[in-house]
Amino acid sequence: xxxxxxxxxxxxxxxxxxxxxxxxxxxxxxxxxxxxxxxxxxxxxxxxxxxxxxxxxxxxxxxxxxxxxxxxxxxxxxxxxxxxxxxxxxxxxxxxxxxxxxxxxxxxxxxxxxxxxxxxxxxxxxxxxxxxxxxxxxxxxxxxxxxxxxxxxxxxxxxxxxxxxxxxxxxxxxxxxxxxxxxxxxxxxxxxxxxxxxxxxxxxxxxxxxxxxxxxxxxxxxxxxxxxxxxxxxxxxxxxx
Numbered sequence: 030x031x032x033x034x035x036x037x038x039x040x041x042x043x044x045x046x047x048x049x050x051x052x053x054x055x056x057x058x059x060x061x062x063x064x065x066x067x068x069x070x071x072x073x074x075x076x077x078x079x080x081x082x083x084x085x086x087x088x089x090x091x092x093x094x095x096x097x098x099x100x101x102x103x104x105x106x107x108x109x110x111x112x113x114x115x116x117x118x119x120x121x122x123x124x125x126x127x128x129x130x131x132x133x134x135x136x137x138x139x140x141x142x143x144x145x146x147x148x149x150x151x152x153x154x155x156x157x158x159x160x161x162x163x164x165x166x167x168x169x170x171x172x173x174x175x176x177x178x179x180x181x182x183x184x185x186x187x188x189x190x191x192x193x194x195x196x197x198x199x200x201x202x203x204x205x206x207x208x209x210x211x212x213x214x215x216x217x218x219x220x221x222x223x224x225x226x227x228x229x230x231x232x233x234x235x236x237x238x239x240x241x242x243x244x245x246x247x248x249x250x251x252x253x254x255x256x257x258x259x260x261x262x263x264x265x266x267x268x269x270x
Contacts, residue, residue, distance in 0.1 A: 056147065061076045071132065073115075078103045078105045101142055105148070107151045108151070109159040109189055137175065147179055148180075149166060149180060152189075177213075214234050
């Protein structure tokens with residue numbers, strides 16, 4: 030179960046007072062503009078993208094157990110949603126990592142809380158600025174070890190993004206699925222085995238993220254490690270025996 034709150038002073042006491050026994054996660058979305066921000070030179074944000082306020086006013090409930098369940102969840106989009114000025118410069122999309130870091134990328138290291146993109150997406154048309162933007166974001170997420178995310182969206186009738194389904198509502202947009210497979214090539218998997226729910230934890234493609242495979246049973250863990258070795262051989266172009 031997930032409870033979502035906007036990043037605001039009003040959310041702080043509400044979380045602690047109303048959800049003291051809550052066992053799930055609190056996903057905290059950002060804002061678009063913050064008049065109190067001391068960073069007056071920050072480029073324009075998308076709705077929900079701005080987490081700069083956690084620098085001086087991080088979300089705290091007064092309950093350490095609840096604070097440990099806070100996840101910051103910005104929303105970020107590219108040129109298909111709105112053609113920001115920084116999408117039109119000559120060094121686009123190489124300029125984007127600095128902007129993402131300023132808007133929300135810093136929050137993981139600054140606060141110690143995970144950052145999970147709550148929304149991102151676009152039409153991803155071949156050769157378009159949006160395709161360049163999404164590819165750049167995917168690469169940046171790998172480098173930042175922030176590949177947990179929610180992609181917008183499944184249905185194709187979202188006018189400024191399209192969907193993971195094509196306009197026929199039946200076939201998949203394979204280009205987008207391939208992009209997501211590149212972002213998360215080894216996702217967490219859940220399966221039922223002998224009446225038990227077993228979880229094989231996913232892992233980052235970026236070895237610097239140090240996310241090792243773990244499973245609920247030692248046998249599955251061993252099998253997962255063997256698969257990991259096989260995957261690494263395939264990724265390096267070496268065919269496993």
